[in-house]
Amino acid sequence: HIERCVKIAHLLVAHLAKSFEGTKNNDVEATADSFDGADDWEPKPQDIDEECITVTENSETGDIVDVGFNIYRNFDWDHDAELDADNSPSNEQKLGLIFEALGKLLYKLFMEGEDVPPYPESTDTDIFNKSVDRKNIAIPNEDDILDMLRKLPITGIGIGNGQNDCITSTMRNSGKLPMPLCRLVTDLLHTSTTMQSSNGHTLQSNDEASCFASLSDVHSDVQQMIDFPDAFLHSSINSRWELVFGNNHMFGRKRELQQLMDAAYRIQSNASSKTDVSPPGQMKKEVVMVNGHAGSGKSRLVREIRKPLQAQGWIFLRCKFGKSIHSEPLSVIALGMDEYFSSSVDSSCPRRVCQRLESLIGLDGLKCLSQQMPSLRSLVGEPYEHRREPQEKSHMLHIYGTLLDTLAVFSPVLFFVDDLQWADAASLELLTGLINRTDTNFEGDCSTNRILFVGAYRSDNIIQEVSLKTMIQQFEECDTINTTKISLCGFQLESLNEMVSEALCLPRRKTRPLAQIIHKKTQGFPLFVVEFLDALWTEKLLVHDSANGWDWDVDAIDLKGISKSVAELLAFKLKKLPP
Numbered sequence: 104h105i106e107r108c109v110k111i112a113h114l115l116v117a118h119l120a121k122s123f124e125g126t127k128n129n130d131v132e133a134t135a136d137s138f139d140g141a142d143d144w145e146p147k148p149q150d151i152d153e154e155c156i157t158v159t160e161n162s163e164t165g166d167i168v169d170v171g172f173n174i175y176r177n178f179d180w181d182h183d184a185e186l187d188a189d190n191s192p193s194n195e196q197k198l199g200l201i202f203e204a205l206g207k208l209l210y211k212l213f214m215e216g217e218d219v220p221p222y223p224e225s226t227d228t229d230i231f232n233k234s235v236d237r238k239n240i241a242i243p244n245e246d247d248i249l250d251m252l253r254k255l256p257i258t259g260i261g262i263g264n265g266q267n268d269c270i271t272s273t274m275r276n277s278g279k280l281p282m283p284l285c286r287l288v289t290d291l292l293h294t295s296t297t298m299q300s301s302n303g304h305t306l307q308s309n310d311e312a313s314c315f316a317s318l319s320d321v322h323s324d325v326q327q328m329i330d331f332p333d334a335f336l337h338s339s340i341n342s343r344w345e346l347v348f349g350n351n352h353m354f355g356r357k358r359e360l361q362q363l364m365d366a367a368y369r370i371q372s373n374a375s376s377k378t379d380v381s382p383p384g385q386m387k388k389e390v391v392m393v394n395g396h397a398g399s400g401k402s403r404l405v406r407e408i409r410k411p412l413q414a415q416g417w418i419f420l421r422c423k424f425g426k427s428i429h430s431e432p433l434s435v436i437a438l439g440m441d442e443y444f445s446s447s448v449d450s451s452c453p454r455r456v457c458q459r460l461e462s463l464i465g466l467d468g469l470k471c472l473s474q475q476m477p478s479l480r481s482l483v484g485e486p487y488e489h490r491r492e493p494q495e496k497s498h499m500l501h502i503y504g505t506l507l508d509t510l511a512v513f514s515p516v517l518f519f520v521d522d523l524q525w526a527d528a529a530s531l532e533l534l535t536g537l538i539n540r541t542d543t544n545f546e547g548d549c550s551t552n553r554i555l556f557v558g559a560y561r562s563d564n565i566i567q568e569v570s571l572k573t574m575i576q577q578f579e580e581c582d583t584i585n586t587t588k589i590s591l592c593g594f595q596l597e598s599l600n601e602m603v604s605e606a607l608c609l610p611r612r613k614t615r616p617l618a619q620i621i622h623k624k625t626q627g628f629p630l631f632v633v634e635f636l637d638a639l640w641t642e643k644l645l646v647h648d649s650a651n652g653w654d655w656d657v658d659a660i661d662l663k664g665i666s667k668s669v670a671e672l673l674a675f676k677l678k679k680l681p682p
Contacts, residue, residue: 355598
């Protein structure tokens, strides 16, 4: 029933926003400025009733097809008074009346026909009017006085904490409704009274998070409830009191993800083309180079396409260089290729690869590969003396290239090489050779064009790494290689706010003030954002309440410093560990 009502509310808000927009734009955006020039605007001061909403359903499936409403008659101002410029309501006041009618309508919808409860007559401020025994009363201390002041109604806010609490209590206890729906209704009514009493004044900072700026904010709240009901509607996810980032999707990298997928689609189109008789050397290879500062999400971006490509039968290989110098050259690349033999679900496929490899490079070549590939070594099945003898560069290029060709015959391959800024010269030379090679071990086959090479490196290190810079320049200048460059920077504010919103399971309008501070301090780099929020939680600047969710002090967070590097962040976390 709750999810059905939310779907009705979603369609209702969308229709309402478009009705009052006064333009042909299809965006759900209606602000106070939207009312200028709306000649057909003719509100009628009538009360809301149960006949306002008509729902059209699919007779076979029961799905909601459309929602009709008659909300125009629920605005409480005199249309004739509008002709008097001195008495006519401002656009902001008109929008406030819309929020009031919408809040009442949604309350009635969620509470199955009940009216919004009246403002409670008795308040905590009665303690100032009651007759007291001055001899026996304790003199209040500073904390008591501050507590009493907090309970006073806020000047200029028609619906204060008292009515909000009353509405929330009724919806929670009588209606058994989740907290996000209570917040939606109370914030609509709070926004209404704030706008109607503002007289054009800017909202105070403590009102911004509780108020809707436009109908698009309302639409966004309801849309999140539909898209992720466990987090934004029912508040029932197990990890809602933990900081969890990006479980459902990646934020702010839609264009970059599409660039990666386009390169993969070009590989697939080459592989599936049966009519293309071009020699392998004339078909372009695909190389994608991803760069960005530390913490910009380079590795995460590439990992994001792993699942959809593997679902289409791709082989995903990954190797990652580290700062430490490897005693054995090429060992990092070897272990990356060995991932296929260790992670393959179907054990028969690696064995067929081994058989084909042995027929192409012989048992000695297979043993040479398996010396640096533990999983491949277990498949060879023939004991031999475990020693590593120096090999010619051309021979190593041949056997590694043959391995990739063999894998590509079975399925397209994505070979991801991470942290190239720390790669040794021998590994860079081998990678360059693997990408540039045009020969194939199979007559009439174009397996070298079924391999997508993806490299990632830190842009702030590229100036110092001459070998890497030279390799990238060669790829860009080569006519047989289609090189795609992807440069990652920090998230834009809206993408960052989406990330924070999902992590805290709160509407985007609620997290926007927090996201603005985080963006200012981290420049939107994902790793810094995650670590900064984690630090806020550790230092109790971001706290969780089981009833109301996450809460924070914007002013205190604004004063908090931010580490200048990933190393500082990690060092800080290590200091927090117990001895």
